[in-house]
Amino acid sequence: MNGRTAVMIASILAAAAGAHAQTAPAAEDSLCLHFTSDIREIHLELTGAYSMNGTLPLTLCNLRSGERYRLVVRGRGLELRRGYLSIGKDGTPSASGNRIGTFLRNAVVPGWGSIHAGRNKDGWTDLISLAAVGGVFYREQREWEHLDNRHTVLLELLETEDDADRVDDIRLQAYITSRDVNVQNRHRQRLAIFAAYLYGFQLIDPWLVGNPPRVRAEAGGTIVNVGTGGQSTAKALCLSLIRPGRGQFYQGKETRGVVYSLLMTTAGLVALDYHNKYDKAVNEYEINLERMSLAGTASQRQTLIGREPGLWDNVEDRKLQRNIAYGVLAGVWAASVIDTFFPGREEAPPSDLTLDIGPTHAFVVYRF
Numbered sequence: 001m002n003g004r005t006a007v008m009i010a011s012i013l014a015a016a017a018g019a020h021a022q023t024a025p026a027a028e029d030s031l032c033l034h035f036t037s038d039i040r041e042i043h044l045e046l047t048g049a050y051s052m053n054g055t056l057p058l059t060l061c062n063l064r065s066g067e068r069y070r071l072v073v074r075g076r077g078l079e080l081r082r083g084y085l086s087i088g089k090d091g092t093p094s095a096s097g098n099r100i101g102t103f104l105r106n107a108v109v110p111g112w113g114s115i116h117a118g119r120n121k122d123g124w125t126d127l128i129s130l131a132a133v134g135g136v137f138y139r140e141q142r143e144w145e146h147l148d149n150r151h152t153v154l155l156e157l158l159e160t161e162d163d164a165d166r167v168d169d170i171r172l173q174a175y176i177t178s179r180d181v182n183v184q185n186r187h188r189q190r191l192a193i194f195a196a197y198l199y200g201f202q203l204i205d206p207w208l209v210g211n212p213p214r215v216r217a218e219a220g221g222t223i224v225n226v227g228t229g230g231q232s233t234a235k236a237l238c239l240s241l242i243r244p245g246r247g248q249f250y251q252g253k254e255t256r257g258v259v260y261s262l263l264m265t266t267a268g269l270v271a272l273d274y275h276n277k278y279d280k281a282v283n284e285y286e287i288n289l290e291r292m293s294l295a296g297t298a299s300q301r302q303t304l305i306g307r308e309p310g311l312w313d314n315v316e317d318r319k320l321q322r323n324i325a326y327g328v329l330a331g332v333w334a335a336s337v338i339d340t341f342f343p344g345r346e347e348a349p350p351s352d353l354t355l356d357i358g359p360t361h362a363f364v365v366y367r368f
Contacts, residue, residue, distance in 0.1 A: 039078065
């Protein structure tokens with residue numbers, strides 16, 4: 001190494017050291033907090049510019065006054081709770097929840113608030129479920145609009161047509177179309193209720209499972225006592241009773257929670273589709289009966305009578321399919337409720353590798 005190279009390297013190191021000295025926080029700005037708990041084996045995670053975690057008792061340093069950190073507390077048999085740890089200008093720590101922020105984000109984009117709060121699988125299942133139901137509703141809405149427009153056109157033609165035979169034909173088509181509109185409208189309303197149920201639940205979800213950790217400052221604020229509640233099977237049962245999969249998320253069985261949530265959405269859409277097919281089959285059968293009573297000739301009446309057995313068989317087939325579909329939906333619901341009585345595997349220690357995906361970010365963090 002020649003002298004010029006050595007001088008250049010020394011200059012670069014000196015400049016880097018100077019830049020570090022300018023940007024590093026002053027020692028008096030940082031502080032250390034000792035986290036403890038009255039409950040054994042609580043795991044704590046604190047996230048600011050970087051993530052720190054460990055099992056209590058735990059001392060974390062390099063914390064700064066006036067800043068807020070994301071706080072996660074969990075443990076075997078305990079409720080997983082998320083919130084924020086704020087450190088006042090005087091160094092006193094306090095905890096707050098994120099339920100209002102979660103609620104508002106969920107109101108704007110379903111699942112966004114849950115994802116932002118750290119409950120990624122909960123949020124994504126809500127978003128996927130509502131997207132699926134919304135897509136089906138949009139398709140059925142277009143079908144209803146098409147039938148309604150057809151009925152309007154037929155009524156307009158009826159007012160301008162002079163030919164008697166043509167008038168009777170248009171009147172019959174308008175009547176059949178009006179019944180089809182009513183059947184489609186009932187299906188559309190059921191889908192709207194299903195979508196409203198999913199959307200409404202994810203709005204109240206933060207108030208059901210979004211309690212922040214309990215935090216109590218001691219010894220002038222240098223010792224922080226952290227706590228959470230024990231998991232309740234009754235609460236898990238009620239959550240799954242209201243929305244399949246939610247009791248599993250509450251108990252930390254996230255994979256089962258995703259499965260039950262998506263199964264319920266799929267089974268619900270299938271059941272509503274078969275319900276609609278049954279309504280259409282009944283509508284066709286009833287129209288055929290009415291046309292039989294109004295048939296003008298014996299041949300027309302005989303033709304309609306010949307169609308009756310096939311139409312009735314179709315009604316019975318659709319009824320059976322509808323009942324089976326609703327039975328499958330009830331089975332998924334019951335399985336989710338029953339599953340809350342069976343604890344999952346013991347919680348594994350948090351991985352050093354963390355994947356955090358949200359609507360506006362994607363992070364892969366490795367702690368070492």
